Amino acid sequence: MAKLQARGYVLHTRAYRETSVIVEFFTPQFGRISAVAKGARGSGKSDRKSLLQPLQLLSFELAGRSQLKNLGIAEAIRNPWPLRGNCLYSAFYMNELLMRALPETEPVSLLFEQYQSSLEHLASLSENDSLVNIEPVLRSFELMLLQELGYLPDLAHDAQTGEHIDANQHYTFIAEQGFLPCPSTQAYAIQGTDLIAIEAREFTPSARKTAKHICRQALLPIIGDKPLKSRELFLSHTGQ
Incomplete structure (x- = not known):
């Protein structure tokens, strides 16, 4: 055997x-x-x-x-990570994403490293730490998951022209295509400055909100629209 x-x-x-x-x-x-x-x-x-x-x-x-x-x-190999509160719910969310998104028996060494570093980062926070500190951990993990699965949109280039993202332009995100220029008045218009920040993994308040929208839309074709149990637990705990 x-x-x-x-x-x-x-x-x-x-x-x-x-x-x-x-x-x-x-x-x-x-x-x-x-x-x-x-x-x-x-x-x-x-x-x-x-x-x-x-x-x-x-x-x-x-x-x-x-x-x-x-x-x-x-x-x-080591003791379980001592996570509680918001940090524990965040780890459960990452686990559920992996369960829903990953096909079986496909190596994902970079994602594994990101998962470990995410747990380590969460363990360094307090159980009721602010989402300001937790969200960058989750967004970085989601972006790496999308990258490993081949679904990460090109954050650096205009999908229509191939030009670099313009900090003064607004864009709309179309899953599996990328970012296209749009009027600033369009629903869910994304500032070019946010895309540049996300590409550099610099999660300003505006970039955090934008990254959450992008990741949720990009993950939808992978995990489907069935609600994530861990997300519901997290939202009920934080009251958001």
Whole structure:
């Protein structure tokens, strides 16, 4: 039986048969990959159950030739990230995005690095930290996700002429096409200065709002219009 060695984060678990669970992992070498953890809900496997929690970084062994692998030995590489409040909901949002957007078994090493740095950044904030500090983390993650999937629009060039974005111009965003010049009076007109800031990952108040609009529109063809549970939790917690 073929065996694979991997490291990655637990994204999600769900019950499977009588005593097992299906674990969704996020790894740099295989992207999103599923495995059956046999007996993980049994009384004799409480140690394994405690390991298979979201935001836990593990080294583990996978066996089997089918797409759904069997989970072998699993060990914690580090303690789970100590996230609470807004920061925890933000991490759950990233997990749900990965579950909805990533195809199985496609390597995404740059996105994995961005995910880890995002968790580290969130862990450095307080549980009720302002969205001013949290939103740049989420927007940077979304932009990297779009880049890895090939859906990131060209933030630096006019999609119609190929010219560099003009700071004094306004643009409309069309998913899977890019940014086209438009009158400043048009609904959702985007300032060129915001696009330049987002390209440089400089999230001014205006750029944060614009980046949120762009990411939401660009992600729609990937994740669909079914509401994200984590987003609803986050909004109910922040009251926004």
